[in-house]
Structure formats: C-alpha cells, structure tokens
Amino acid sequence: MALLDYFLRKKGKQVTTASKAKERLQIIVAHERNSRNKQPDYLPELTADILKVLRKYIKVSDESFSINLDKKDGDLNVLELNIELHDEHGTH
Amino acid sequence: MARIIVVTSGKGGVGKTTSSAAIGLGLALKGHKVVLIDFDIGLRNLDLIMGCERRVVYDFVNVINGEATLNQALIKDKRVKSLSILPASQTRDKDALNKENVGKVLEELGEMYDFIVCDSPAGIEAGAMMALYYADEAIVTTNPEVSSVRDSDRILGMLASRSRRAELGLEPIKEHLLLTRYSPKRVAEGEMLSVEDVEDILSIPLLGVIPESQAVLKASNAGEPVILDTESDAGKAYQDVIERLLGETVEFRFLTVEKKSILSRLFGG
Numbered sequence: 622m623a624l625l626d627y628f629l630r631k632k633g634k635q636v637t638t639a640s641k642a643k644e645r646l647q648i649i650v651a652h653e654r655n656s657r658n659k660q661p662d663y664l665p666e667l668t669a670d671i672l673k674v675l676r677k678y679i680k681v682s683d684e685s686f687s688i689n690l691d692k693k694d695g696d697l698n699v700l701e702l703n704i705e706l707h708d709e710h711g712t713h
Numbered sequence: 714m715a716r717i718i719v720v721t722s723g724k725g726g727v728g729k730t731t732s733s734a735a736i737g738l739g740l741a742l743k744g745h746k747v748v749l750i751d752f753d754i755g756l757r758n759l760d761l762i763m764g765c766e767r768r769v770v771y772d773f774v775n776v777i778n779g780e781a782t783l784n785q786a787l788i789k790d791k792r793v794k795s796l797s798i799l800p801a802s803q804t805r806d807k808d809a810l811n812k813e814n815v816g817k818v819l820e821e822l823g824e825m826y827d828f829i830v831c832d833s834p835a836g837i838e839a840g841a842m843m844a845l846y847y848a849d850e851a852i853v854t855t856n857p858e859v860s861s862v863r864d865s866d867r868i869l870g871m872l873a874s875r876s877r878r879a880e881l882g883l884e885p886i887k888e889h890l891l892l893t894r895y896s897p898k899r900v901a902e903g904e905m906l907s908v909e910d911v912e913d914i915l916s917i918p919l920l921g922v923i924p925e926s927q928a929v930l931k932a933s934n935a936g937e938p939v940i941l942d943t944e945s946d947a948g949k950a951y952q953d954v955i956e957r958l959l960g961e962t963v964e965f966r967f968l969t970v971e972k973k974s975i976l977s978r979l980f981g982g
Contacts, residue, residue: 637903642859643910650866650914657870 664690671702680707715823718830718958719848720891721872723864725835727856728893731929732951733832734762735940736852739955741796742940745827748787751801752844753834754809760800763790764936774802774809776818783821792941797826810843812877819847837871846877850887852920856894857906862914865890869915889920891954896925897970908968921954923947924967 685705928945
C-alpha cells in the first residue's frame, strides 16, 4: 500500500518532530531559567533542613510541602513556605 | 586592549574547535593580530585542526608554571603571519589553571594581539569556566538539536553569572549564536529545528549559520581550517561570520534548500 502510505505521511506532517522538539525545549529551558534566576544556592539545603525540623514534630510528605523564594520589587525577597497538614490518622 | 572571545557550547562535539580555528584564521587573514588558545587541558586538539601538531614544544601549562615563556610556547601559523596558537597541555592535570595565573597570561597576550580567541572545553567544569571567565564576547556554538540547545542555554546562564564581567558588575559578555551543522533540507522536512526556532529559544543575536558540510571533515583531515576552503559552503559561511564580527552587516546564506537547475539534475552536477 505504498500509495496509501504516501498520502498518510503527507497528512501526518502537520506535527513534525522539529515542532515537538521546539515545544519540549521551550518548556524545559523556561523551567531551568526560572530555577536559575530565583533559587539561591542554599535553597535546596535550607529546604532539607526545614523538612528535617518539621518532621521531628509532624508528619509531612514531600508532596504536601513547597518552598519558594520570590524576588519582589526592589530589595524585598519573600520566602514562602506551604505546608499541608494532615490529621493523625493520615486523612485530609 | 584585545577583544577576548570565548568559543563555548556546553555540549561536546558541536564544532567549537572547528569554529575557533576558522574564526581565528579568518580574523588573521583580515590583517588582525590573533592568538588562539586551547583551554582543553588534557585533551589538546586545536593544534591538530590547525595543522601544527608536530610543532608543539611548550604549552599553556608550561607558561603558567613558568617553565617556558609565552614566546617559546606560542606557535606562529605558517599560512598567516599575524596568527599564533597557544596549545593546551596533553598530560598535565587540569587544575593547573586558575583565575589568577590565566589572568596574567591573558593580560600579557592582550598587549601583543588584537584578538584572543579561547577554545573552551565541553562541559561546565573548571576548564570551561576558566575559558569564559575573562571573555568580552562569547560565541555560543549550537547544533539544531535538543541537547545542544539546552546545554547552550545553561552556558548562557554561566556567562551571565560566573564570568569576571558578572562578578565585577561590568557590562555583560556580548553573546553571539553560532548555529553549526545546519541542514536546510531536514529543516524543510520538519526534522530539524530551524534557525528561527533556536533563536526563539535562546534569544541571543545570530552571528552565523554553518551548513552541514563535507568540507569540514576534509579540512580537519588536512589540518587546514575550513575557512581556507573558499569554494565550500561552510568556508563561505565562516567568512560571513568574520565580516559580522568585524561589524559588517552580511545577509545570511545557506538557509534554504538549493534548487538544482534542470541541467545539473540531468547531468548530476
């Protein structure tokens, strides 16, 4: 079915591998630039330390914890911690 | 003061040394005094691409360690008088270079030359950081391929944060995009990122597009930088790069598939 293949291939051309590559790159590059610009070197270590302290007292899963350092205008930096607390039985 | 240009990429095998050789020789052919420095300590290759591998006596690390003077280590190009090569060492440990001693060598070279072209090793380790630290300009060599583009973006981050200019809060390094191994045919078929795609992602000014070319392998086989092959598409594309580096506006060539004439189709020209 070479003839059929020929037409099918023509149709399939709309999503090329190049456009897929571009899309993937745009996402990953934007993501990596973000973490490069925002995150200071100490952030991963700080995150680990905070989690260690928290876990001495409460149950915190990796998913229910987020940390973010935001640059606001001027010299103001905001460190934002988000901790979702679960009750003792592990339900929400 | 000399212009210090680093040819860098992050990813290996994208054409840093080929481009360094072509650009260094091209600038010298225009009458400028140029020194090409191989920063790839332990994996010297610029000498081979330049065709002067048999003439290496002393190297960059010898100069750093005070075992040779700069003039002893510099190899004068046989084709163009105003061009010299400072080879990397082949055996020494790569931690031989530091900001202080490299700075001293560059300062001395800066008084002798108009252009200092630094051929960076691949990666983001100390060697690559050393090559870019003192740069005024960076030629970010990139292939139209996902891993190369991503690594180039990482290098752009390094240029903006780890260079001397960044540390001192000076005017940032001037960045240039050099797209190599470009195949217009594959771009037209949707199999390769286009120039515009890569420009969109990296958003730095385009310095040149070097088409995928058989001339590049022939040139490295012979130890004659491809810019000397003035008939080849890659050679011509590097010529354009030189013009642009020297401030000329030159239209980009070799971006589209060449249409073959009926005659050449018939006779296979």
